[in-house]
Amino acid sequence: MKLLGCGIGPLFLASRPKHRSECGILIFHFHTWQPDSWLQLEGMMPFVTINVLKGKSRDYIKAISDEVNAAVIDTMGFPEDDRYQVVNECDPECLQLQKRDTDRVMMHLVMRGGQPAHAKKEFYARVVESLARNPGIDPGNVMITITENRDIDWSFQDGVAQFCPE
Template identity: 35%
Template structure:
């Protein structure tokens, strides 16, 4: 159940769609997200008055093709899975949207099941109150 936000400089709706597909396909392929589990915010920024800023950092040269991908998901993936995810996002962003891999900046933020409400004001992934604390029953505790 990842939540993805993609901000891209100079991106029209076609490029944003391609980037969204690239990230989703990479999530499905590398960490097993179900194909119908897509929740994304796609934002294009124009090149003249853009609020996106970037520098060359750690030897990575970036340009006006910069794409920021922020993924929020439940914790539990291994470092190897995350590295495969980053690599695949960069590959697919290049294949689908023509974005140079050096311009794909990805960050992952992890949280716990209780941190999600998927609608109706409910915490669907949280344990039910009856199973959350086995000592909360009315039976005497021995």
């Protein structure tokens, strides 16, 4: 299996890679899941999609992934032991941010509703400051969007809405 063009890149769910599949997807393991623990989390970590230019190093991708995760925890109070991220590596023509043609990152977070506007603004500022420092991305080349949803919109496995017990 081969990734083409704007295909999905590494899947990040942790801080250390466990193995690489034949199509180049890095598999990470981070959270030991206990079924009942999910229902007890007040602010479950968002699902984050991060899009970067193809050809970046593992250290570059890890820096972005780690900085975004730290910003979510520090500005919005999400749990430290949850992490749900997908990092897509895209060809330049598949990662279009207006007319920017230098290094750029576009990310989208999906989370349960209720975060106040000031927390989101702090998150945006923290992310661009952190990425400017490490790995060195111009703040003007970082786009962030957030979509909020409800408890019924999450299923972690088995086709069950874990946040909505019967």
